[in-house]
Amino acid sequence: MTEIRFGRDFGAIEVPRGTTLMAAAARAGAPLGNACRARGVCRACAVLVLAGAELLDEAGALERRFALEAPWRMACQTHVRGAGRVLLWTPHWGGDPDELALAS
Numbered sequence: 033m034t035e036i037r038f039g040r041d042f043g044a045i046e047v048p049r050g051t052t053l054m055a056a057a058a059r060a061g062a063p064l065g066n067a068c069r070a071r072g073v074c075r076a077c078a079v080l081v082l083a084g085a086e087l088l089d090e091a092g093a094l095e096r097r098f099a100l101e102a103p104w105r106m107a108c109q110t111h112v113r114g115a116g117r118v119l120l121w122t123p124h125w126g127g128d129p130d131e132l133a134l135a136s
Contacts, residue, residue: 034087035117038062039125040132053079053088053107053120058078062125075100077107082133084118 036053037044042062045053054077057064065076072094073098081088081103091100102107112118119136121129 034084034112034115036060036112037119037136039119039121041125047112049112049114051112053077053105053110053112053118056112057107057120062120064107064122066108072089072106072109075106078104079120079122080118080129081105081108082119082121082129083136084116087112087114087118089113089118 033048035044035046035047036056038057038060039062042060045056045060054064054070064085067076068074075098078100085103088105091105095106095109119132121127121132
């Protein structure tokens with residue numbers, strides 16, 4: 033299992049391998065944009081991976097098309113691949129990503 037923490041206000045949940053970050057965020061009640069309904073064509077679900085990027089799969093063709101620079105990932109296209117801890121942040125969750133990373 034992998035623990036995913038959603039910024040400062042939405043806590044953390046454990047998810048099995050293969051879970052998308054979008055599905056994990058929905059389970060945790062952490063709101064993410066979803067204009068394309070998780071088809072990977074809008075980039076509204078972009079999250080900043082503050083820790084645990086090595087536990088996630090590589091960016092696929094849809095993500096590469098949008099040229100997101102690491103550590104940004106599209107939550108609807110990113111799957112958990114390893115056990116450990118992942119820390120995510122996005123601007124509409126509030127807080128300072130640098131402070132969150134230091135506190136983790």
